[in-house]
Amino acid sequence: MSAAVPSAETTATLPAPAGHGAAATALAAAPHVDEERAATSVPTGRLGIWWFLASEIVIFGGLITCYVLFRIRHPEWGKLAAHTLTPAGAVNTFVLLTSSLCMVLAHEAVSRGNLRLASQAMMQTIFCGFVFMGIKAFEYGHEVAQGFTPVAGLFWSFYYAMTGLHALHVLGGMFAILAVRKAVARGQHVRRVEIVGIYWHFVDIVWIFLFPLLYLASRG
Amino acid sequence: MSSETAAAHETSHRVPYVRIYWILVAALLVSLFLAFMEHHMLAAALIFAVALVKAGLVAGYYMHLKFEPRFVVLVPGFFADERIHADPVFASTYRELFSVDHRFNWKPPSSYQLHVYELIPRSASRNDGSGANVSVR
Numbered sequence: 001m002s003a004a005v006p007s008a009e010t011t012a013t014l015p016a017p018a019g020h021g022a023a024a025t026a027l028a029a030a031p032h033v034d035e036e037r038a039a040t041s042v043p044t045g046r047l048g049i050w051w052f053l054a055s056e057i058v059i060f061g062g063l064i065t066c067y068v069l070f071r072i073r074h075p076e077w078g079k080l081a082a083h084t085l086t087p088a089g090a091v092n093t094f095v096l097l098t099s100s101l102c103m104v105l106a107h108e109a110v111s112r113g114n115l116r117l118a119s120q121a122m123m124q125t126i127f128c129g130f131v132f133m134g135i136k137a138f139e140y141g142h143e144v145a146q147g148f149t150p151v152a153g154l155f156w157s158f159y160y161a162m163t164g165l166h167a168l169h170v171l172g173g174m175f176a177i178l179a180v181r182k183a184v185a186r187g188q189h190v191r192r193v194e195i196v197g198i199y200w201h202f203v204d205i206v207w208i209f210l211f212p213l214l215y216l217a218s219r220g
Numbered sequence: 221m222s223s224e225t226a227a228a229h230e231t232s233h234r235v236p237y238v239r240i241y242w243i244l245v246a247a248l249l250v251s252l253f254l255a256f257m258e259h260h261m262l263a264a265a266l267i268f269a270v271a272l273v274k275a276g277l278v279a280g281y282y283m284h285l286k287f288e289p290r291f292v293v294l295v296p297g298f299f300a301d302e303r304i305h306a307d308p309v310f311a312s313t314y315r316e317l318f319s320v321d322h323r324f325n326w327k328p329p330s331s332y333q334l335h336v337y338e339l340i341p342r343s344a345s346r347n348d349g350s351g352a353n354v355s356v357r
Contacts, residue, residue, distance in 0.1 A: 042288060086255075093248050101241040104282045108237065194284070201282045205275045212267045216255040 049195045053202050056169075060206050063165070067158045067213065080155040082218040083148060085139050089215035092135050093207060099128030100204045103177070103197040110193045115184055118193060122181040125200065129174040136167050162210055169203045235281050247274045 042050075071077055106121035143149075143156075150160040173196070180196045183189040251270045257263035280286040 046288075086252075090248065090252055094245065097241065097244045097248065100278060100282055101237060104235075104237045108235075198283045201278050204282075205278050208271050208274045208278070212251060212271050216251065216267055217264060218255075219260050 043191070045191060045195045046198070049198050053199070056202060059165070060162075063158075063162055064209060064213065067162065070154065070158070071213070071217065074155075077155045078217065078219045080148075080153065081214060083143065083146065084159070084215050084218070085142060086215045086218070088135050088139050089211050092132050093211045095128050095132045095135070096204045096207050099125045099132070100201050102128060103200045107194045107197050110184065110190045115187060115190065118190075119181055119185050122177050122184070122193070126174050126177055126181075129170055129177075132170055133167060136163065159214055162214065166203065166206055166210060169206070173200045173203050235284075237281070240277055240281050244274055244277060247277075 102121045102124040106118040106125065109115070109118035109121060140160075148156050148159075150157055176196045176199065180189065180192045184193060247270050251267045254263050254266050254270070257266070
C-alpha cells in the first residue's frame with residue numbers, strides 16, 4: 001500500500017471536480033484494462049493519431065505539391081514515367097486497398113468482441129504489407145537495372161523519395177500493427193486497433209495519390 | 221465521450237466496409253482505363269478526380285471521419301458569435317452544420333479525473349482495498 005500514500009497526498013492538495021468521484025471509482029474498479037480517456041468529445045488516442053496525421057499530411061503534401069509543380073513544368077517527364085511498371089503499381093494499389101479492408105474488418109471484429117478474428121485480420125493486413133514491399137523491391141530492382149537510380153535525374157529523385165518515404169511508412173505501419181496485434185491477442189488495448197488502422201488507411205490514401213502521379217501520368 | 225456513448229456511437233453506424241472496398245477496386249480499374257484516353261489533360265483531371273473520390277471514401281468510412289464530431293472546438297468564438305448568427309444565410313447554413321454545439325454541451329467524461337491527475341500511479345487509484353477511490357478528497 002506504499003504506492004497509494006503519495007498519490008493520496010498529491011490529490012489532496014488539488015481541487016477534485018465535484019460529482020465525478022463516483023464515476024471515477026466505478027472506472028477504476030472496472031476489470032478491463034483499456035478504459036478510454038478523453039478531455040474532449042473525441043477519445044484522446046484517436047485525437048492524437050489525427051494530430052500525428054496532420055504532420056504527415058504536411059510531409060507528403062509538400063513533397064507531392066513540389067512534384068506536381070515540377071511535372072507541369074516538365075512535360076518530357078511523361079516519357080520517364082512510362083518506364084515505371086504500371087501493372088506492378090496497379091497491383092500494389094489493389095494490395096493496399098485489400099490491406100485497408102482487412103484492417104477495418106479487424107476494427108469491426110474488435111468492436112464485436114471477436115479478438116481472434118481481429119488478430120487474424122491484422123495478420124492478413126501485415127501479409128498484404130509484405131506483398132506490397134516485395135513488389136516495390138522488384139520494381140526498384142527493375143528500374144535500377146535499367147540505370148534509373150535515384151540520381152539519374154530529377155524525376156527519379158522524386159520517384160524514389162516519394163515511394164521510398166511511403167514504403168518506410170508501410171514498414172512502420174506493419175510493425176505498429178504487429179505490436180497492437182500482440183496486445184489484442186492478450187485481450188489488452190483493443191481500442192488501439194482503430195487507431196493503428198487510421199494510420200494504415202492514411203498510408204493507403206498517400207498511395208492512392210502517388211499511383212496516378214508516378215505511374216499513370218506517363219504522357220505529355 | 222464516455223465508454224457507453226462511445227459504444228453506442230460505434231454501433232449506430234454499421235458501415236458497409238466490403239461494399240466500399242469493391243467501389244474502391246472499381247475506381248482503380250476506372251482510373252487505369254482513363255489512362256488510355258486520347259485527351260491527355262482531360263484524362264489527368266478525371267484520374268485526379270477519381271483519386272479524390274477514393275481518398276474521400278477511405279477517409280470518410282474507413283477512418284470514420286464521417287462519424288467524428290465536427291471540431292467547433294478549434295474555432296471556439298466564431299460560431300457562437302451572435303452577430304454572425306444574425307446573418308440569415310450564414311445562420312441557416314451553419315446552425316444546420318453545427319447543430320451540436322460542443323462548447324456548451326460538453327460535459328466531463330467519466331475518465332476526466334484520471335486524465336487530469338496523470339501522475340497518480342494507476343495501481344494506486346485503481347483499488348486501495350478500502351473500497352474508496354484515493355483520488356477523491
